[in-house]
Amino acid sequence: MLSTNQNSLEIDAYTLSQVFEHIESAVIVASLDRKIVSLNQAARLLFGYDNQQLKGKSTKLLYANEADFIELGKKRFNSQANYNEESYSVDYLTASGLQLKGQTSSGLIKDSLGRTSHFVVIINDDSARLAAEETLNRLHSITSSRQLTFKQRVQAMLDLGAKHFGLPIGIFSKITGNQYVIKEAIHPENALEIGMTFELGNTYCSHVFNANDVEGFHHASQSHIATHPCFLNFGLEAYLGAPIFVDGERYGTLNFSSPSPTKAFIRQDIEIVRLFAEWVGHEIAREHDLKALENAHAQLEILANTDALTGLANRGCTDRFLHEQINVAHRLERELVVAILDFDHFKHVNDNYGHHVGDESLKAFASIIKQLARSQDLWGRWGGEEFLVIFPNGSIEGATTSIERVMTQLKAVKLSSEAQDLQLTMSAGVSSLRSDDTEKSLLARVDSLLYKAKENGRDQIQSDD
Numbered sequence: 272m273l274s275t276n277q278n279s280l281e282i283d284a285y286t287l288s289q290v291f292e293h294i295e296s297a298v299i300v301a302s303l304d305r306k307i308v309s310l311n312q313a314a315r316l317l318f319g320y321d322n323q324q325l326k327g328k329s330t331k332l333l334y335a336n337e338a339d340f341i342e343l344g345k346k347r348f349n350s351q352a353n354y355n356e357e358s359y360s361v362d363y364l365t366a367s368g369l370q371l372k373g374q375t376s377s378g379l380i381k382d383s384l385g386r387t388s389h390f391v392v393i394i395n396d397d398s399a400r401l402a403a404e405e406t407l408n409r410l411h412s413i414t415s416s417r418q419l420t421f422k423q424r425v426q427a428m429l430d431l432g433a434k435h436f437g438l439p440i441g442i443f444s445k446i447t448g449n450q451y452v453i454k455e456a457i458h459p460e461n462a463l464e465i466g467m468t469f470e471l472g473n474t475y476c477s478h479v480f481n482a483n484d485v486e487g488f489h490h491a492s493q494s495h496i497a498t499h500p501c502f503l504n505f506g507l508e509a510y511l512g513a514p515i516f517v518d519g520e521r522y523g524t525l526n527f528s529s530p531s532p533t534k535a536f537i538r539q540d541i542e543i544v545r546l547f548a549e550w551v552g553h554e555i556a557r558e559h560d561l562k563a564l565e566n567a568h569a570q571l572e573i574l575a576n577t578d579a580l581t582g583l584a585n586r587g588c589t590d591r592f593l594h595e596q597i598n599v600a601h602r603l604e605r606e607l608v609v610a611i612l613d614f615d616h617f618k619h620v621n622d623n624y625g626h627h628v629g630d631e632s633l634k635a636f637a638s639i640i641k642q643l644a645r646s647q648d649l650w651g652r653w654g655g656e657e658f659l660v661i662f663p664n665g666s667i668e669g670a671t672t673s674i675e676r677v678m679t680q681l682k683a684v685k686l687s688s689e690a691q692d693l694q695l696t697m698s699a700g701v702s703s704l705r706s707d708d709t710e711k712s713l714l715a716r717v718d719s720l721l722y723k724a725k726e727n728g729r730d731q732i733q734s735d736d
C-alpha cells in the first residue's frame with residue numbers, strides 16, 4: 272500500500288522501482304510535476320542512463336521532440352487525463368543521442384485514498400520491428416521489380432541487408448566442396464571481386480554449412496571463435512550468414528559481416544537473413560528453369576525449321592524466308608535471286624542403288640552446302656530431291672557461280688562402295704525478282720527454267736539473263 276505521506280514518498284518510489292525492476296518493458300516512474308523518480312533495468316538499458324543521472328530531472332530529456340513532451344503533458348500527464356486510450360508511439364532520445372520509436376502506455380499511480388501520486392510510463396522499443404517492416408517492404412519491391420536483372424536485384428538486396436544489419440560487407444557465395452566462390456559482393460572499399468575463391472574452412476560460412484542454418488557472431492574476438500581463421504585472417508568481428516538452398520540442394524551462403532563488433536543479433540535479424548537467402552535460392556532455381564526453357568525453345572525452333580535428313584532449312588522455313596525476302600526486295604527495291612536445284616535421274620539412283628544411296632546423295636549435297644553457302648543466302652529443301660535457294664541482294668551471275676561451285680563438288684562426291692561409279696549431277700533454274708512479280712509468278716518462272724535445263728540434257732543451269 273502506498274502512503275501519501277511526503278516523507279515516505281521517496282521510500283515508496285524506491286518500492287515502486289523494485290516492483291518494476293525486472294519487467295521486460297522499460298518502465299519510468301515520474302512525479303506529478305513530470306520529474307523522473309526511477310527507471311527500471313530495461314529503461315536504463317534502452318535509454319543508456321542510470322537512475323542517479325536522471326533522478327529529479329524533467330522527463331523532457333527523454334523526448335526527441337519537445338512538442339511531444341508538451342502535447343503529452345496536456346493530453347495525458349495531468350489530473351484530468353483520460354487513461355482509457357490505447358498505447359501510442361513516441362520518438363524518444365537516448366543518452367547517446369540516438370532516436371528510437373517507443374510504443375508507449377501510460378497510467379497513474381494512486382494512493383489508498385485515491386489520490387494520484389505518480390505517473391508511470393511503460394515503453395516497448397518498436398524501432399527493431401519498424402526497421403524490419405521497412406526492410407521487408409523494400410525487399411518486396413526489389414524482388415518483384417521487373418526492371419532489374421537477377422544480378423541487380425542481388426546487388427540491391429546486399430545493399431539493403433548491409434544497411435539493415437549495420438554490417439557493410441555483403442556476399443552471395445557459391446560453395447563447391449571446400450571452395451567458397453564469390454558470386455556477388457558489396458564492400459565499402461570494393462575489396463571483393465566476383466570469382467574470388469577462398470577455402471571454406473577459412474570462412475565463417477563453414478559454420479553455416481555445418482549447421483545448415485543461420486549463424487551469427489556479433490563480437491568474434493570476445494567469443495569462443497576468437498581463434499577462427501576468418502577472424503585471424505580478415506579481422507571480421509561481426510558476421511551473420513544463412514545457407515542458400517536451390518531445389519533442396521545446398522548451394523552457398525548469403526552473408527553480411529563487419530570488422531567492427533555489433534550489438535547482439537535479435538530473432539528478427541535471423542529471420543530476415545534467412546528470408547533473403549531463401550529468395551536468392553528461389554531466384555537461382557528460377558534462372559535455371561528459365562535457361563532450361565530457353566534452351567528447349569531454341570532446340571524446338573531448330574527442330575521446327577530443319578529438315579531431318581539433310582539438316583538444311585525445311586520447306587516451311589524456306590517458304591517463310593522467301594516470303595519475307597520478296598517483301599523486303601519490293602519495298603526497298605533491292606535485287607533478289609531465286610534458284611531451284613533438282614537432282615538428275617534421282618529415281619534411277621534409288622532404283623539402281625537403293626534408297627539408302629539416294630539418302631546418302633542428299634546428305635552429301637547438304638554437307639557441300641554447309642561448307643560453301645554464304646551466311647546471307649538460304650538453301651532449303653523444297654521437296655524430295657529439289658532445293659530452293661534464295662540469294663538476297665544477289666545477282667544472277669553471282670548465284671550462278673555459287674550453284675556451279677556446288678555442282679562441281681557434287682560431281683566429285685564418292686559414294687559408298689556399291690555406288691562407286693555413280694556421279695551425281697543436278698539441274699537448276701535461276702531467275703531474279705521483277706517489280707511486278709508475285710511469289711507465285713517468280714517460282715513459276717524459276718520452275719520453267721529448271722524444266723528447260725532438264726529438257727536441254729540436264730547437268731546445267733538455265734537463267735533468264
Ligand SMILES: Nc1nc2c(ncn2[C@@H]2O[C@H](COP(=O)(O)OP(=O)(O)OP(=O)(O)O)[C@@H](O)[C@H]2O)c(=O)[nH]1
Nearest residue numbers: 613614615616617618619621626629630655656725
Ligand atoms: N532416297 C530418297 N529418294 C527420294 C527422297 N525424296 C524423293 N526421292 C525420290 O526422288 C525421285 C524423284 O524422281 P523424279 O521426280 O521422277 O525425278 P528424277 O528421277 O530425278 O528425274 P529428273 O528430275 O527428270 O532428272 C523419286 O524416286 C523419289 O522417290 C528422299 O528423301 N530420299
